[in-house]
Each structure stands twice: as structure tokens, then as C-alpha cells.
Amino acid sequence: MxxxxxxxxxxxxxxxxxxxxxxxxxxxxxxxxxxxxxxxxxxxxxxxxxxxxxxxxxxxxxxxxxxxxxxxxxxxxxxxxxxxxxxxxxxxxxxxxxxxxxxGPPAGAIEAMGSKSAAKRIMEEAGVPLVPGYHGTNQDVHILEGHANRIGYPVLLKAAAGGGGKGMRRVDSAEEFQDALAAAKREAMNAFGDDQMLLERYVVSPRHVEIQVFCDQQGKGVYLFERDCSVQRRHQKVVEEAPAPGLSEELRARMGEAALRAAHAIGYTGAGTVEFLLDASGAFYFMEMNTRLQVEHPVTEMITGQDLVAWQLSVAAGEPLPLGQDDLHILGHAFEVRIYAEDPDNDFLPATGTLVRHRPPKESESVRVDTGVQSGDEISVHYDPMIAKLICHGRSRKEALAKLDRALQEYQIAGVRHNIEFLRRVINHRAFASGRVSTHFIGDYEADILQQEQQLTPLKCAAIAGYLHMRETRDLRASAPAADPHSPWHSGDDWRPGIDARRVHSIDYRGHRAEIASVAGTGGVHWQCDALQSDCKSGEIRILPERELALVDGRRVSFSWVDTACGGAIFIDGIQVEFELLPPDIGESGDQAHGLEAPMNGTIIALLVAPGAQVEKDQPLLVMEAMKMEHTLRAPTAGKVQQFLCAEGELVDGGSLLIDFAEEE
Missing domain, CATH: 3.40.50.20 (Rossmann fold)
Incomplete structure (x- = not known):
């Protein structure tokens, strides 16, 4: 024990x-x-x-x-x-x-699956289906290129020692191969200390379906059904669900039995996950085996009613598995989404900063939040930017999806960019709702779910106007002299003799500058914003702060807020509005600096051109690493790299100037 x-x-x-x-x-x-x-x-x-x-x-x-x-x-x-x-x-x-x-499993099992090349050979001997590819140790660039030509493009380069999408590249033509190989090897060496690569045929529009297996020290094993993890960005999972939509019982059993053969082939014990690619015909191919607990294990717990960590501790102590295969049954449907500090509309760039507010939805038997952070914590550059996992269970896929959407609307995060709006766009997409998913889902529906610009709306303007009025009233009361309880400043109201108290604020909302004018009256705050694209450019809002409610043009909605460093974050009717309060626009003066800034804190990995080089638009100039991923800084236009203001290996702060760049006239 x-x-x-x-x-x-x-x-x-x-x-x-x-x-x-x-x-x-x-x-x-x-x-x-x-x-x-x-x-x-x-x-x-x-x-x-x-x-x-x-x-x-x-x-x-x-x-x-x-x-x-x-x-x-x-x-x-x-x-x-x-x-x-x-x-x-x-x-x-x-x-x-x-x-x-x-x-966890014995060292031999970890080693057997730790090298993707060795794992492929073991799986082939165990009769587990494989994608055609090259898993050899000869890493000569011409040998690898020859195998890519034999397999046929597109091919997938994968780090033999890796996972999580690091050291992975899709290559669509022979002309791209050598550059892609160099980048994948560099990323693999940085992440794993090993740049050995393997090649696989790139299966077009596959699903990513994985099987949860568990084996004890007595040689017994079970599979706890499957998870569909097809919706991914940068080869990392975004939404996971169990069971996989549309799988027949016969296919489920075949995949489960193949996964157990894989586990028994390496003398496995404990929790493990065997990952497969599933094509439209129902054929499945072994990808890899993760010899550990998976991030997405909670959806399996939800549909089986089992605690997999408790199983791990029991098996590690030498006890037999608590249940046999016939004792395991699928109960309903479950989804998990990963809440990240990142900007989906800017190539999923990781975000850092202080969590001014972290308020997850209320947990219940069907809503679960796994997190390691709380309000006031720092999301730093040193570790993965995942804030939490949100898991929802229902009697059916439709019910579980509805609960997930409601929980995402209730989730409140302020202080760092995050992906909650993006996740809602994904799960509400008609293709996802009908179960039509593949590993290309985000790319296929990019126009629908990756909105490059977030516009102001009348509801958002009402929220900002109401919040600013409340904040000014609060600050006014706080500044009143405590020694004089009869001071009129304690009222904090907007009464003026013979004139309305009209205020105008300049704000920045996701790169859009606007001016919002407001006048407070007995019924609330009347606002106006001429920058709106909508026909409706004005309205009224009344805040009921003690109940976290507001009346917007007579309609009751949820409403709460929190101050941020440069403005505020408002949560209204399931929508987040985080904005920056700007000083009055007094016109531009002086020369503007020409240069490219670091998009986040990180380490400079490579300088790709020489100082003084003439470059084309979108040409790669510099590679930096942050939060375990590489990011390439590209030329915004044709121009000249005057000089680099950083060096390889240097740790730089987000916003710092990296390149003195002159645009081509």
C-alpha cells in the first residue's frame, strides 16, 4: 500500500x-x-x-x-x-x-515506446496496423528524402523521441523537404535532446482516435473505450470527447483489442494510451503509445464512472485491476476542452501575464474543472500556458455539448488573452455539432472559427459605458473625506445644477479605437458610440451590482466585472469584453520607430538573415522559442534588416525591439 x-x-x-x-x-x-x-x-x-x-x-x-x-x-x-x-x-x-x-510502467515499456521508430517495429510484429513510412536509424538527409519520395507526398516528419506536436512538420512537395527537415530537427533537439526523425504517409482528413488501456502486474489488461481527439491546432489537442461519435461496436472492439495487443507486446503495467489514425473507410493505423496518464483522461472517467488515478495507485501497489472488461460500460457522453492563455486569432500565440480573475463555472456531477491556478497567479513563459481543463458529461452527445457551451459562457478569465470564445465557436459549428470532425477541422473551417477581427457591438458598448460609470462613481466615493460624513462627494451620483453630466471616453477594443459618450440619469446610463458598424449606435444600461445583473434596453442579462491594469474586463450575457482605456487623442508627434518587436517572452533560437539583407514580405527573419514551441518572426513587408538588436540564445521580453527594420520605399 x-x-x-x-x-x-x-x-x-x-x-x-x-x-x-x-x-x-x-x-x-x-x-x-x-x-x-x-x-x-x-x-x-x-x-x-x-x-x-x-x-x-x-x-x-x-x-x-x-x-x-x-x-x-x-x-x-x-x-x-x-x-x-x-x-x-x-x-x-x-x-x-x-x-x-x-x-507508471516499467522502464523497458517506456523505452520500447519512447522511440517512435522502435515502437513501429514492435507494433508490426504484434499485428497492429501501421501507416506506410520509414522508421529506420539512417538520418542522412538524402536517405530521408529518398524515402519521402518513395512514400509519396504529402509526408509527415515526426521526432522519433517526441510528442505534443514538437518536431513535427507536414511536407507537401520535394522542394519543401530539406527546409522542413532542418526546422523539425532543430525543434526536436531543443525539446527532447534528440533530432532523429521518422517519416509517415500523411493520411488525408483522418480522425485521431485513442484507446485508454490499463494493465496490472499480474498480466491482466482492459481497455476503457476510446476518445476522439481530432480537433487540434499545431498538432496539439483542443477538444476531446468520449466515446468517439459514429463508431460501431464492432470497430470499437477491434481497436480496443489492437490496443491491448500493443500493451501486452511490451509488458505494460498501469495507465497507457494507444493512439490511432482512423480514415473514412474505417481503417485504423497505429500512431504512438503514450506510456502515462493523458491530459484528456477525465472524459474516460466521466463515461466509465472510474477514477483512473486511483487505479494507477492501486496497480502501482501491486493490486489487481479492480474491474474486468465485461464489467466496463459506456455511460453517456463527455467532452473536455483545454482553456489556454493564448490568442487564437493571432496564430495561437501563447500569452503571459497575471490572472486578474479566474472564476470557473460551478462544479457538479456533470461539470468538472481541473486547474492548478487561481486569481492573482502568474502565467509565465517557463511552462505550458494551459489554465484549466473543463469537462462536461451528459446522457447524450447533444446534452453534453449543451452543458459544455453553458459552462464556457459562465467561465470568467481576465488579465491574459485566452481561447474561450474560440472554443465556443468550435463546439457550436454545425460540422462539430453533427460529429463531422477530422484533424483538419480547424483548417477546414478557419473562416468560421478563426475570426481575425472582433468588432464592437451595441451590447459591448453598453457594457463598457455601464462599467466606466460604476468605476467613476466608486472612485469618487472613495476620494470623499472620511472625516466629513455629510460631504456631497459621498453620494457619488451625477447630479449637476441645470446640466447633464456627459462623459466621453476613448477606448481600445482589440485594436479598434472608439469613443463612447454617456449620460447618467435616474433610469441608468444612456450611451452613444458613432464608431459602431451596426445601425444601433446608442442605448441604455442599468447595473444591479449586488445581484450581478444588468438591464440593457429593458432586457435582463448577467453582468460582472473586474478592473485590469489598463482598463477593465466585463462579463455580460456570456460574453467577455476586455478593453483598454486610452488617454485623449491629441494627435501624433515625432518620428515613429521602425522595428519588429518580440510577440512574447522567449529565447532567440536562430537569426535567419544577415544584417543589411534585403528581404521580401513574409520572409522568415528570426526564430524564437517560448512555452516549448518555436515561433518565426517574418518580414511585414519587403524591406531591409538594418540590424538585429538581439543575439542567439538571448532571453528577451515580450514587446522588446528585436530587429531594426526599414520598409522598402
């Missing part, structure tokens, strides 16, 4: 494991970097041990420090969560040498 468990991870998965351990009566130990000293998982655990500075290599990825933390606290087991050391065979062996239980 496990008595004290160290969680070698952070964020929502650490919090999730702590909750299950607490329910089972198992004491917990958290580990943390300096960036996570006040993190939620540290506050929740019974004990906590500092590992080191924020970079993962100096903290969460330092095996000796993690093992030492377990020794210091007397932990008899380590749960690695996912990411970091979860699929590190050497860490598994280090736990064995220290006499500490590793909550």
Missing part, C-alpha cells in the same frame, strides 16, 4: 492527483520551482519541497533533486503526472534503485 506520494509535476495534474490521494488517505508531497512557490498544488499538498529556479531543467526535470525530495520526506512512491519526467526510463530506474515505487 502507498502511504505517502510525491507528485513530480505541477499545475492541474498535480492538483488532480492530490485530490485523489487525499480521498484514499494517502499523504502527499508537492515539489515546486521558484516560479511556483505560491502555486495551488503547493498549497494543497501536505508537504512541499523546493527544487530550484524556474527553468524546468533546473527544477522539475532534475531527477536527482526529485529523488532527494522523496527521500527527505519519506515518500514511498512518486507519481510523475504527464510531461516532465513521466516518460523518462532513466527516472523510472532511478526510482527503483532508491526503493521508491514509480507510478
Amino acid at each position: 502507498i502511504r505517502k506520494l510525491l507528485i513530480a509535476n505541477r499545475g492541474e495534474i498535480a492538483c488532480r492527483i492530490i485530490k485523489t490521494a487525499r480521498r484514499l488517505g494517502v499523504a502527499t508531497v508537492a515539489v515546486y520551482s521558484d516560479a511556483d512557490a505560491d502555486a495551488l498544488h503547493v498549497q494543497m499538498a501536505d508537504e512541499a519541497v523546493r527544487l530550484g529556479p524556474p527553468p524546468a531543467k533546473a527544477s522539475y526535470l532534475d531527477m536527482e533533486k526529485v529523488i532527494d525530495a522523496a527521500r527527505q520526506t519519506g515518500a514511498d512512491a512518486i507519481h510523475p503526472g504527464y510531461g516532465f519526467l513521466s516518460e523518462n526510463a532513466e527516472f523510472c530506474r532511478a526510482c527503483d534503485r532508491a526503493g521508491i515505487v514509480f507510478v
